[in-house]
Amino acid sequence: xxxxxxxxxSVHTAGMQEPPSLETHGLAVGYGASRGAPRAxxxxxxxxxxxxxxxxxxxxNGAGKSTLxxxxxxxxxxxxxxxxxxxxxLSTLSAAEVARRMSLVLTDRPAVGLMPVSTLVSLGRHPYxxxxxxxxxxxxxxxxxxxADVGIEALAHxxxxxxxxxxxxxxxxxxxxxxxxxxxxxxxxxAFLDLPRRVExxxxxxxxxxxxxxxxxxATHDLDLALRCAHRLWLLPHGGPLRAGIxxxxxxxxxxxxxxxxxxxxxxxGSGAFxxxxxxxxxxxxxxxxxxxxxxxxxxxRACYRVVEDGRADLCVEVVARNGATAWRIxxxxxxxxxxxxxxxxxxxxxxxxPK
Amino acid sequence: xxxxxxxxxxxxxxxxxxxxxxxxxxxLFSVAVAAxxxxxxxxxxxxxxxxxxxxxxxxGGVPDAWREIIVLYRLPRAFTAMLAGAALGxxxxxxxxxxxxxxxxxxxxxISSGASLGVALVILAAWGFGLRPLMExxxxxxxxxxxxxxxxxxxxxxxxxxxxxxxVESNLTLLIVGLMFGYISSALVNVLLLFALEHQVQSYLAWxxxxxxxxxxRQLGVLTPAVAAGLALAGVLAKPLNxxxxxxxxxxxxxxxxxxxxxxxxxxxxxxxGTVTAxxxxxxxLGIAVPHLCRLIHRTSDHRILVPAVILTGAALSLLAxxxxxxxxxxxxxPLNSVTSLIGAPVVIGIILRGRRIMEVAP
Numbered sequence: 225x226x227x228x229x230x231x232x233x234s235v236h237t238a239g240m241q242e243p244p245s246l247e248t249h250g251l252a253v254g255y256g257a258s259r260g261a262p263r264a265x266x267x268x269x270x271x272x273x274x275x276x277x278x279x280x281x282x283x284x285n286g287a288g289k290s291t292l293x294x295x296x297x298x299x300x301x302x303x304x305x306x307x308x309x310x311x312x313x314l315s316t317l318s319a320a321e322v323a324r325r326m327s328l329v330l331t332d333r334p335a336v337g338l339m340p341v342s343t344l345v346s347l348g349r350h351p352y353x354x355x356x357x358x359x360x361x362x363x364x365x366x367x368x369x370x371x372a373d374v375g376i377e378a379l380a381h382x383x384x385x386x387x388x389x390x391x392x393x394x395x396x397x398x399x400x401x402x403x404x405x406x407x408x409x410x411x412x413x414x415a416f417l418d419l420p421r422r423v424e425x426x427x428x429x430x431x432x433x434x435x436x437x438x439x440x441x442x443a444t445h446d447l448d449l450a451l452r453c454a455h456r457l458w459l460l461p462h463g464g465p466l467r468a469g470i471x472x473x474x475x476x477x478x479x480x481x482x483x484x485x486x487x488x489x490x491x492x493x494g495s496g497a498f499x500x501x502x503x504x505x506x507x508x509x510x511x512x513x514x515x516x517x518x519x520x521x522x523x524x525x526r527a528c529y530r531v532v533e534d535g536r537a538d539l540c541v542e543v544v545a546r547n548g549a550t551a552w553r554i555x556x557x558x559x560x561x562x563x564x565x566x567x568x569x570x571x572x573x574x575x576x577x578x579p580k
Numbered sequence: 581x582x583x584x585x586x587x588x589x590x591x592x593x594x595x596x597x598x599x600x601x602x603x604x605x606x607x608l609f610s611v612a613v614a615a616x617x618x619x620x621x622x623x624x625x626x627x628x629x630x631x632x633x634x635x636x637x638x639x640g641g642v643p644d645a646w647r648e649i650i651v652l653y654r655l656p657r658a659f660t661a662m663l664a665g666a667a668l669g670x671x672x673x674x675x676x677x678x679x680x681x682x683x684x685x686x687x688x689x690x691i692s693s694g695a696s697l698g699v700a701l702v703i704l705a706a707w708g709f710g711l712r713p714l715m716e717x718x719x720x721x722x723x724x725x726x727x728x729x730x731x732x733x734x735x736x737x738x739x740x741x742x743x744x745x746x747x748v749e750s751n752l753t754l755l756i757v758g759l760m761f762g763y764i765s766s767a768l769v770n771v772l773l774l775f776a777l778e779h780q781v782q783s784y785l786a787w788x789x790x791x792x793x794x795x796x797x798r799q800l801g802v803l804t805p806a807v808a809a810g811l812a813l814a815g816v817l818a819k820p821l822n823x824x825x826x827x828x829x830x831x832x833x834x835x836x837x838x839x840x841x842x843x844x845x846x847x848x849x850x851x852x853x854g855t856v857t858a859x860x861x862x863x864x865x866l867g868i869a870v871p872h873l874c875r876l877i878h879r880t881s882d883h884r885i886l887v888p889a890v891i892l893t894g895a896a897l898s899l900l901a902x903x904x905x906x907x908x909x910x911x912x913x914x915p916l917n918s919v920t921s922l923i924g925a926p927v928v929i930g931i932i933l934r935g936r937r938i939m940e941v942a943p
Contacts, residue, residue, distance in 0.1 A: 299832060323835030334826045335680055337881045350823055351835035357819035357884060383879070403834065 243311065244272035245406045245439040246296065246326070251305035253288065253295040262303050265291045266464045269305070273407060273439035278430050279468075280450035281443040283460030284484055289443045292460065293411045296441070298322050310406055323351035327400035329410040334384065334396065341387070341395050342380040345371055348402025370401035373436075374428065390421035394428070401432065408432070410442045414449075422446055426453045447484075448497060451475070459483040502528040506574070509534040512543035516550055523567045529574065539577070541570065601885075604877045608892050612662075615899035619658040620650055622906050653793070658899065660795040663807045664860050665898020667852040669870030669890040670814050674849040676871055677821050677883070678842065679755050686853035686867035689741050689754075689846065690761030691734045695857040696788065697765040698733020699726050703784050704776040726787060727799070730858035737761055738850045745846055746839075751828065789915030790861035792902050803859050810852035811891060817844060818883040825881060865920040866901070869928050870894045897924070 248271055254264035265288035273279055283289050294300040296307060298314055307314040309325050317325075327348065336344055348370065349363045359367070371377050374394045384392060393413060400408055410429070414422045426442075426449050433440040433455075441458075444450055450457060451471045459467045459474060461483040467474065474480045481491040484498070491498050508529045512520055520543060524531055534540060540555040546563060552570045554562045556577075564570045620632045627646050634642050635650045671686030679688065687693070702725055741758060748754050773781055795803065814821075820841040823831040832838050856863065874889040875881055905919040 297833060299829060318835075319832065319837055320835035323833060326833070328830065328833040330827075330829055332827045332829060334830070336825045338875060338879050339825070339881045343880075343882055347822060347826065347834065350819070353819070355816060355819065357822065 242275050242437075244274050244308075245310060246441075247272035247308045248296070249306045249308070251295070251307060252303040253291050253300070254303050255291070256303075264303050266460065266466060267304075268464070269466050271458060271466065271468050273441055275406065275437040275439055276434055277455045278433040278440045278442065278453065279456045279458060280446075280454035281441060281458045281460060282445075282447060282450055282483065284462060287460045287462050288464075289460055290411060292466075293409060293441075293443050297326065297328050297409050320351045323403060325405060326407040326409065327403035327405040329393070329396050329400050329408070329413045331412045331415055333392070336384050338383045338385060340381050340383055341376060341398075342367065342371065344384050344395055345398045345402050348399040351403060366404060367402050370398040373401060373432065374398040390417050390425070393417065393421075393425065397425075397428070397432075401436075406438060408438055408440045410440070412443055412445070414442070414444055414446055422449060426450075429453075451480075504528055504530050506530070506539065507532045507537040508574070509537035509540040510542075511540060516543045520552070520567065520570070523571060527571050527574070539574070601878050605889075605892070608877075608889075608896050612892060612896035612899060615896060615903055616658055616662070618903045618908075619661065619899055620654045622903060622908050623649070623654060624911070625649065652797075656795050656797055656800050657792050657902070659800055660792040660803065660860065661898045661902045662895040663800075663803055664792060664856045664863060665866055665870070665894035665896070665901075666891040667807045667810060667856045667894070668863060668867040668898075669874075669894030670811055670887070671849040671852040672867030672869075673871040673874075673883075673886060673890050674814060674817070674821070674845050675867075677824055678845050678849075679751055680825075680827065681755070682872070683868070684755070685864075686849060687762070687857075687862065687864075689758035689850065690737045690765060691741075691850050691853050692857045692862040693762040693765030694733040694735075694737030695730035695854065696733065696769055696862060698729035698731070698736075699787050700769045700772045700784055701733075702726060702729035703787075704772045704780050727858045731854065734850065734854035734857060737765075738847075738854060741850070742843065742846060745842060751842075787861050788917070790863040790917040790920075792860055792898075792916065795859050799859060803855055806851055806855040810848045810855075811887075813844060813848035813851075814887050817841065817848065818887050821845070821883040860916075862917070863920065864917055865924050866894060866898055869924050870897060872928060873897075 248269050251269040252264045252267040253269065254262060254266070256262040269292065281289055281292065291300070295302050298307075298319075309317065309322065314322065334344070346359055346363070346367045349359060349367065350357070352363060353359060368377075371380060374397050376391065376394050376398055379387065379391060379395065384395065387395060397408075397410075397413070400410075408429075414425050417425065426446070429440050429442060430453055432438060442450075442454075454471060456468060457471050457474055457480075459479055461467075467479050467483075469477075469479070471480075475491075475493050478493075481493070484491055505528045508524055508531055510517065510520060510524065510531050511534065520541065521531055524541070538556070542553045542555065544551050544553050544563075546565075549565060552564050552567070553560055554564070554570070554573055562573055564573055617629060617632070620636075621627050621629055625646075627650065631642050631646060632650060634640070635647050668686050672684070675684040675686060675688050676682060678684075740761070741754070744757055745754055748757070769784075773784065776784070820831065820836045823834050823836045824838075824841070826834075828838050831841075853867065870890055870893050871886065874886050874893050877893070878885050878889055880886065901920045901923065902916060904923060905914045905916045907914055
């Protein structure tokens with residue numbers, strides 16, 4: 225396993241790219257590095273994280289996302305290969321040196337109880353302060369800026385135990401920022417949050433990556449959000465290999481579907497979303513545009529109708545204006561069968577035509 | 581509970597909290613001073629405060645007997661109470677943070693069980709094997725031998741625990757191993773008690789009651805530096821202890837050498853609880869309650885505040901408990917262990933029920 229045998233999965237355009245903040249060469253991760261027979265979970269990982277980039281690590285449960293994250297974060301020794309942080313091999317850096325370059329956000333709920341948020345965030349200055357942990361003026365400024373960047377200045381004096389899940393995770397991100405890292409690694413940091421919080425957090429990470437020229441790696445289950453927001457994706461299927469690229473390329477090449485195949489859901493490249501596999505109940509031609517067209521499409525898709533071109537369909541549905549309201553005209557073999565005035569009635573009408 | 585008002589007072593520039601905290605510091609300090617004074621006045625004979633003051637400041641006109649009682653018995657006893665309270669509170673704080681468990685106390689790693697086993701062996705087994713005449717001749721019996729037995733017992737457990745800590749990575753595993761050591765020790769003690777004579781059981785029980793009396797100035801010469809070293813170590817460890825509040829993963833990511841810090845925490849806590857147990861017997865409750873009280877009083881889990889707070893609160897509560905154990909106005913001397921628990925436990929239950937956040941208050 226030599227590093228020149230390792231071909232980076234991504235093609236970088238010369239000149240434009242900054243040197244990577246974190247890169248791996250021929251990395252193998254798994255268990256039993258210290259005793260017993262080593263068991264590799266993922267092998268030959270050759271990836272790089274660049275400044276200003278938000279990368280999402282996606283993969284089915286049990287593929288080894290957490291193991292990879294733990295290894296990259298230096299919490300666990302690699303079985304083979306090398307990790308370079310800021311160009312320096314991770315294994316040669318001291319814990320404090322690593323902490324000044326890389327910070328973590330984990331799913332663990334911190335049990336700091338009555339500690340105020342500002343004190344929690346200032347824990348991030350740990351690798352910079354002396355033995356007593358006293359903050360200098362610069363440290364306080366960094367802490368203040370970290371809270372401002374995340375937007376939690378108003379919470380500064382609140383005890384951590386009174387925060388909501390989303391606020392607490394933001395406080396943990398601010399703490400990670402206070403370490404002034406070049407690389408931030410977040411393991412499932414958006415889990416347990418509701419959708420608006422997750423979207424908010426993802427945009428926050430995107431902004432932190434872009435404006436602070438940091439490299440941010442997020443392991444997540446949020447495929448949809450990752451597809452929409454991440455600059456790059458790392459896909460980790462069961463048994464590897466890890467594939468990296470921009471989201472759209474990975475969708476088009478089928479890598480995305482392959483990674484999640486056999487997991488009970490089918491990835492539809494057309495919509496960029498997952499759907500539960502279903503038996504198609506018929507084909508429908510849709511004559512509509514704009515927002516009503518989009519939602520008609522979604523409704524038909526959800527009810528397991530395949531939307532195809534006109535002329536090859538069993539039925540045709542057209543969105544029309546009738547008496548000043550939106551209506552749907554159902555047409556079969558060139559003849560109008562029915563007008564309906566909401567999508568629910570449309571689905572009911574289709575169902576009665578083709579019983580389950 | 582009016583939530584808006586509480587939120588307001590908390591977000592309001594942090595002023596009320598600082599104010600409250602200063603009051604708490606002053607109040608605790610006065611309690612400590614008052615209890616220290618009472619400790620010197622009360623006992624088998626009551627000595628009026630004026631006379632105590634005269635002895636302390638070296639003024640004349642005090643009966644020699646009283647002077648002797650104060651200098652030889654009550655002063656060392658008061659100092660022992662302060663040191664023991666501070667030491668047990670600190671050891672409890674360290675264990676609660678290390679194990680992130682609000683129920684951890686200084687003895688979770690089996691340190692006091694080891695001491696008990698050592699004492700039980702000296703009191704029961706040595707006599708049983710006919711070593712008594714020899715021991716009496718060499719002056720090995722009595723208080724000093726119990727101390728040495730307890731030191732040997734807790735030291736042995738400490739060595740085993742440190743050896744295991746080196747190999748085991750998970751703190752939870754270490755905690756379970758410590759608990760198992762406790763069971764093994766008490767099982768052995770029970771077996772020894774079964775074969776013991778009545779008066780031997782009595783003297784063992786008396787040791788388990790806990791007492792600050794009987795510690796001499798010479799013994800204080802050992803206890804004081806040991807406790808001072810343990811407390812100083814806690815002060816140095818305040819920063820990594822804060823990082824450990826977030827869990828080992830986070831602590832490591834912030835550059836903390838978790839394995840090294842853990843060894844120092846265990847060593848410091850064992851030194852504190854081991855020496856106190858050796859000289860005063862296994863004193864319960866203070867170690868678990870004092871850290872919780874400090875967190876609630878100062879509304880923080882920051883160890884840079886908690887370390888001094890625990891020293892002061894531990895010393896004050898320990899003195900107070902010892903004063904109460906003397907049952908002022910009666911000739912009875914209650915077991916110290918019963919007093920700390922009987923009076924302390926309801927207080928803590930009350931505070932925690934009002935606060936309603938035990939798991940959050942504790943690390």
